[in-house]
Amino acid sequence: MQTLSMQPPSVSSPFQKISNALQLSLNPEGFFRKKLYRYDGAFFLSMPGLNQILMATSSEGASEIFSSPSSVLTSSLPSPLQPLLGSFSLILLQGAAHNRERRMIRPAFQGACLRSYIPLIHRAVDSTLGKHALDKQVNVQCLMQELTLDVIIEVVFGVTDVERKVAYQDAVRKLLATFTPPLMLLPFMRTPMLGLGPWDRFTKARAVFDTLILEDIDNAKRKSRADDTSGATQPSDVLSTLINLQDEQGQYLSNTHIRDELTTLLAAGHETTANSLTWAIQLISTHPSVESRLVEELMTLDENASIEQVMKLRYLDAVIKEVLRVHPVVPLVMRSVMSDTTLMGYDVAAGTYAGIATYALHMNPDIWTYPEEFQPQRFLDNDYSPQEYVPFGGGTKKCLGYGFALFEMKSVLFKLYRHSSITLTSNSKISAAIQGITLGPKQKITVSLSPR
Numbered sequence: 001m002q003t004l005s006m007q008p009p010s011v012s013s014p015f016q017k018i019s020n021a022l023q024l025s026l027n028p029e030g031f032f033r034k035k036l037y038r039y040d041g042a043f044f045l046s047m048p049g050l051n052q053i054l055m056a057t058s059s060e061g062a063s064e065i066f067s068s069p070s071s072v073l074t075s076s077l078p079s080p081l082q083p084l085l086g087s088f089s090l091i092l093l094q095g096a097a098h099n100r101e102r103r104m105i106r107p108a109f110q111g112a113c114l115r116s117y118i119p120l121i122h123r124a125v126d127s128t129l130g131k132h133a134l135d136k137q138v139n140v141q142c143l144m145q146e147l148t149l150d151v152i153i154e155v156v157f158g159v160t161d162v163e164r165k166v167a168y169q170d171a172v173r174k175l176l177a178t179f180t181p182p183l184m185l186l187p188f189m190r191t192p193m194l195g196l197g198p199w200d201r202f203t204k205a206r207a208v209f210d211t212l213i214l215e216d217i218d219n220a221k222r223k224s225r226a227d228d229t230s231g232a233t234q235p236s237d238v239l240s241t242l243i244n245l246q247d248e249q250g251q252y253l254s255n256t257h258i259r260d261e262l263t264t265l266l267a268a269g270h271e272t273t274a275n276s277l278t279w280a281i282q283l284i285s286t287h288p289s290v291e292s293r294l295v296e297e298l299m300t301l302d303e304n305a306s307i308e309q310v311m312k313l314r315y316l317d318a319v320i321k322e323v324l325r326v327h328p329v330v331p332l333v334m335r336s337v338m339s340d341t342t343l344m345g346y347d348v349a350a351g352t353y354a355g356i357a358t359y360a361l362h363m364n365p366d367i368w369t370y371p372e373e374f375q376p377q378r379f380l381d382n383d384y385s386p387q388e389y390v391p392f393g394g395g396t397k398k399c400l401g402y403g404f405a406l407f408e409m410k411s412v413l414f415k416l417y418r419h420s421s422i423t424l425t426s427n428s429k430i431s432a433a434i435q436g437i438t439l440g441p442k443q444k445i446t447v448s449l450s451p452r
């Protein structure tokens, strides 16, 4: 028997679209919580400048989205990130081109390559945390941003020289700071204004960043060719891996192509990890029983324990999973609908969008008991499916750096809590706000550190 599908509701008025955008930006988690309780498993969202979006809040809906082929659902375009990422970015490529590019780049984030970055991640974490080991007042988000930027610069761009690192830190901060929400959301703002407007500031910052990165790509290529002839071993960083990748015709990637992918990794990997770590410290600090159990587990290892030993700690793993459930820093996953289809019982037309409201799914009481509570134990007692728990998205576009991010988060929390007692010195009640492309804490979180 054929089941009948439903028509989407009529498109919202411009006023309703603006009201949605405002509510979403003022209180994103509250917005999704309201939708979860008001609608059963899915809701339609209208935003300025976009066609309708069908959002899933149930595991059945998430499963349909993740299992749809890329000829039906693919990377969502237009994207506000286009000027930052560049046209070769994996995040923006659609359909078969995305699949091809992903196949090519994926090895840089798996198996032996991923393992070869571990010492670099460890070293970058050690050097940044070492600088702040005895600080009495630490702004947690700033520390985590400094740390994850250090890791990306060293591990992804392969930069270890101290002066060069400082030049990169400066260039990256300016690049991200000048790519402001109006430039992201209002394409007409992307025009020069006598060298003084926001677009001019962004293109200047972009030029400085491009010069650095293109020089390093050239240098890395020269070094790699010289190492090939001398038989020396390759350094283990993502740039070195990318310059040796070949497409199906045996062609190496162009410098612009490598630049776009490195910029993508920077944008996708820096603030996501920094904000997830910031939430982790806030949640651990406000749940003393979680903190004492975590510290007890960490103390079972020697302070110089290998990352392999750290990766096996079960409670640390559960704590990180629960942090990413309670505060998914990417609160929704979006796809462009490429051909007319039926999703979650609705007729969905080509040219519209479909997605998963990750935060709502992670708060869905059909899946989680006491969903609002921070209970790492749930991940020791239960297994959750890839449609129920989606902090890294899923399907053909699942986060490429999730293994990398977990290594980094575990390494940071191990070193931080193994060496220091951490006391929260700011308010314990914190809400979420949209920051760049992620959700971070609206209020400043500060802690004091003392040797354990």
Ligand code: HEM
Binding pocket: 075, 090, 091, 092, 102, 264, 265, 266, 268, 269, 270, 272, 273, 276, 329, 330, 333, 334, 391, 392, 393, 394, 395, 396, 397, 398, 399, 400, 401, 402, 404, 405
């Ligand atoms: C806690 C940290 C992180 C979180 C929560 C996170 C989350 C996500 C999410 C939700 C997506 C979209 C997935 C989808 O559309 O289904 C994504 C995509 C992506 N992430 Fe991450 N991410 C993190 C760290 C990283 C890191 C460290 C890197 C690399 C260094 C990275 C690289 C990427 C890339 C390249 C994509 C695009 C994949 C594609 O379009 O095929 N991410 N991430």
